[in-house]
Amino acid sequence: MRNVAIVGTGHSKFGVRNDVSMSELAWDAIKEALDEAGLEQKDIEYFIVSNTGGWSSEPLPAVVIGEYSKLVPKGTVRVEAACASGSAAVKLAYDMVASGHVDIAMAIGIEKMNESPTPIVVEFIGRAGNYFWEFENFGLTFPGYYALHATAYMSKYGATEEDLCKVAVKNHYYGARNPKAQFQREITVEKCMSSRYIAWPLKLYDCCPITDGAAAVILAGEEKAKELTDSPIWIAGIGSASGTSNMSKRGTFSSLEAAVVAAKMAYKEAKINPDNPVKYIDVANVHDCFTIAELMAYEDLGFAKRGEAVDWIRNDQTYIGGKIPVNVDGGLKAKGHPIGATGEGMIAELTRQLLSRVEKDRQAPIKNGYALAHNIGGTGHYAYVTILSLSKPMR
Amino acid sequence: MSGEKKTQKELTDEEMKKFIEFVESMKKSMGLPMVPDIKTGVALWVDQRELNVRFVIGVERLKPFFNGLADGKVLATKCKICGEIYFPPQVDCPKCRKSDVEWIELSKEGTLVTYTQINVKPYSFSHYDDYIVGIGKLPEGVNVTAWVRESDPKKLKVGMKIRLEVVKREPEGYYVYEWVPVE
Numbered sequence: 183m184r185n186v187a188i189v190g191t192g193h194s195k196f197g198v199r200n201d202v203s204m205s206e207l208a209w210d211a212i213k214e215a216l217d218e219a220g221l222e223q224k225d226i227e228y229f230i231v232s233n234t235g236g237w238s239s240e241p242l243p244a245v246v247i248g249e250y251s252k253l254v255p256k257g258t259v260r261v262e263a264a265c266a267s268g269s270a271a272v273k274l275a276y277d278m279v280a281s282g283h284v285d286i287a288m289a290i291g292i293e294k295m296n297e298s299p300t301p302i303v304v305e306f307i308g309r310a311g312n313y314f315w316e317f318e319n320f321g322l323t324f325p326g327y328y329a330l331h332a333t334a335y336m337s338k339y340g341a342t343e344e345d346l347c348k349v350a351v352k353n354h355y356y357g358a359r360n361p362k363a364q365f366q367r368e369i370t371v372e373k374c375m376s377s378r379y380i381a382w383p384l385k386l387y388d389c390c391p392i393t394d395g396a397a398a399v400i401l402a403g404e405e406k407a408k409e410l411t412d413s414p415i416w417i418a419g420i421g422s423a424s425g426t427s428n429m430s431k432r433g434t435f436s437s438l439e440a441a442v443v444a445a446k447m448a449y450k451e452a453k454i455n456p457d458n459p460v461k462y463i464d465v466a467n468v469h470d471c472f473t474i475a476e477l478m479a480y481e482d483l484g485f486a487k488r489g490e491a492v493d494w495i496r497n498d499q500t501y502i503g504g505k506i507p508v509n510v511d512g513g514l515k516a517k518g519h520p521i522g523a524t525g526e527g528m529i530a531e532l533t534r535q536l537l538s539r540v541e542k543d544r545q546a547p548i549k550n551g552y553a554l555a556h557n558i559g560g561t562g563h564y565a566y567v568t569i570l571s572l573s574k575p576m577r
Numbered sequence: 578m579s580g581e582k583k584t585q586k587e588l589t590d591e592e593m594k595k596f597i598e599f600v601e602s603m604k605k606s607m608g609l610p611m612v613p614d615i616k617t618g619v620a621l622w623v624d625q626r627e628l629n630v631r632f633v634i635g636v637e638r639l640k641p642f643f644n645g646l647a648d649g650k651v652l653a654t655k656c657k658i659c660g661e662i663y664f665p666p667q668v669d670c671p672k673c674r675k676s677d678v679e680w681i682e683l684s685k686e687g688t689l690v691t692y693t694q695i696n697v698k699p700y701s702f703s704h705y706d707d708y709i710v711g712i713g714k715l716p717e718g719v720n721v722t723a724w725v726r727e728s729d730p731k732k733l734k735v736g737m738k739i740r741l742e743v744v745k746r747e748p749e750g751y752y753v754y755e756w757v758p759v760e
Contacts, residue, residue, distance in 0.1 A: 184605050196619075198616070200614045200617060200621060201619045222644075239624065294672060299589070299593065300698040301585070301589050301698075301699065301703060302700055304697060304698070304699045304700070305699035305701055307701045308699045309699075312665075314634060314665075315665045315722065316722055317699075319723075319724075319746070319753045320710050320723060320724055321695060321698060321699055321701070321702030321705070321708065321710075322695070322710055322722075323695055323697065323698070323699055325697065326693050326695050326710060329693035329694075330691045330692065330693050330712060331691070331711070333691045333693060333735065334691040334735065337691075337734075337735040337736075338735075350702060378696070379694070379696040380696055381693050381694065381695055381696060381697070382693055382694035382696045382730045384693075384695060385731075428665065428722070430664075430711070430712050430719075430720035430722045433719065435690065435691045435712070447597055473624065556714065564731065577663075
C-alpha cells in the first residue's frame with residue numbers, strides 16, 4: 183500500500199438549494215476541486231459518487247453528474263452508507279489509489295433532499311434502519327432513534343436537555359462564521375429550550391436540518407501528489423465498522439459501538455495513542471446529526487471518558503481554545519447535513535483547517551498537524567473515522 | 578385520535594392540495610408546471626408523474642410468528658443446536674450455519690431500556706396522535722422495540738417494569754405487539 187494525499191477539495195454552499203439542479207450543485211464542488219488540484223477531467227481515472235437519494239428525482243446520480251461534468255467515459259459507481267456515504271466514497275477512492283490501481287480518483291458527494299416535501303423526507307429517513315421490524319409497525323423517525331439514545335444517556339449520566347442545547351449553541355456559533363453553512367445565526371440555550379419537541383426529549387434545535395449540498399475531494403498517490411502540490415494533506419488512517427440494522431439488537435444505547443471499533447482502527451493505522459487522541463488531534467468534525475450524537479462521539483472517540491462529555495460541553499472544552507475544537511464549521515447541526523455529501527464535506531473542511539485556510543474566527547490552531555472526521559451512517563449502522571495529517575505517514 | 582384538533586396528516590394533505598392547486602393555476606396560464614419557490618422566488622418544475630409505493634414482503638418462513646400474534650402470543654426462534662434466541666425471529670442460525678430452529682413464546686414481563694415520543698411523524702404515521710416508542714428487555718436476553726401504551730413520556734422511567742401485549746392496531750385493524758407499563 184502506498185501513501186495517498188488529498189490534492190483538491192470542493193464544497194458548495196449547503197442549504198435549501200432550490201436555485202440549482204442536482205447536476206449544477208455537484209458541478210459547483212467538482213469544479214472547485216479540479217481547480218484546486220490543477221487537474222482536468224481527463225486526469226480523473228475513476229469517480230465515486232455518494233448519494234442516498236429516494237427523496238430526489240434522479241435514481242442514477244453518478245451517470246447524470248458524470249455527463250454534466252464531462253467525467254464520462256471514466257469508470258464510476260454510486261455508493262450508499264446512509265449519512266456516512268461520503269466517507270465511504272473517500273475510503274473506496276483511497277483504497278483504489280493506495281493499491282496502485284489508479285493514480286488519481288475523485289469522491290463526489292451530492293444530496294438534493296428538498297426535492298420532496300418534509301413529511302416524505304421524514305418518512306424516507308425513518309425507513310432507514312430495519313424497515314420491517316422498526317418502521318412498518320412503530321413509525322420511528324431519525325430524531326426518534328437518536329432520542330432513544332438521548333433518553334438512555336441522560337438517565338445513565340444525568341445529562342439534561344440544557345446540556346444537549348449547549349451543543350447546538352456551539353455549532354450555531356461556528357455556523358454563523360462559516361459562509362458555506364445553512365444556518366449562519368447564533369442561538370441561545372433559551373431559544374433551543376423553548377423550541378418544540380420533534381422526538382421527545384429532542385427539540386427542533388437539537389436536530390440537523392434537511393439540506394441540499396455537494397462536496398468533492400481528489401485523491402492522488404504519493405508521486406502524483408508531489409507533482410501536483412507542495413501542500414498535500416495525507417490520509418493517515420481510516421477505520422470503518424458496522425452496527426446491527428435493528429437498534430434493539432445493540433448492547434448499549436449510550437454509545438455507538440460501531441464508532442468505537444472504527445476509531446480504534448483509525449488510531450492504530452495513524453499510530454495515534456487511543457488512550458489520549460486529544461494530544462495529537464488539532465481539530466475534529468464529528469457526526470452531530472442530533473446534539474446527543476456529538477456528546478456520544480466525544481466518548482466513543484476517546485476524547486472524553488464515559489459520562490464526561492457532559493462536563494466537556496458545560497465547560498466549553500470543544501470550542502477553539504478548549505481541549506479540542508469540534509465542528510468549528512457548524513457541524514451537521516448548523517452547516518447542514520446533505521446526507522450523501524456530509525462525509526466529503528467533513529474531509530474538505532478538515533483539509534482546509536490543516537492548511538489554515540478557513541475563516542480566521544473559526545480557524546483551529548494547527549500544532550500537531552492531525553485532524554479527525556467521525557461520520558456515522560444511520561443510527562450507528564455505519565461508522566467511518568478518517569484521520570488526516572499534514573506530514574507524510576511513515577509506512 | 579382527537580376530534581377537533583387536525584392530525585398532522587390532515588394538515589399536510591391540506592397544504593399539498595393548496596400547493597397543487599397553485600401549480601394547476603400556473604400551468605393553465607403558462608402551459609408549464611413551473612412555479613416560483615415561496616421563499617426565494619426561484620423557478621421550480623413540479624413533477625407531473627406521481628409514484629406510489631407499497632411493498633410486498635415475503636413472510637412465508639415467519640408464518641408461525643404472525644399466526645402466534647393472532648393467538649395473542651409473541652414468538653421468537655431458538656436454534657436447536659446452539660440455543661441462540663432470535664428476535665426479530667429468523668429461521669437461519671448464522672452462528673451454526675444450520676436452519677434448525679424451534680418457535681418459543683417470549684416472556685411477557687420486561688424492563689424499559691429506553692423510550693421516546695414521536696412528535697413529528699412520518700407521512701404514513703401522521704394520522705396518529707403522538708406515540709411513544711420504547712425498547713424493552715426480556716428475561717430471555719432479547720430486546721423488543723414497540724409502542725408503549727402511555728401518552729406522557731414524563732410518566733415513564735428507564736428500568737421500570739413493562740408487559741408485552743398483543744393488540745389490534747387501529748384504524749388499520751391488524752395484530753401487533755405493544756409494551757404496557759405495569760407500575
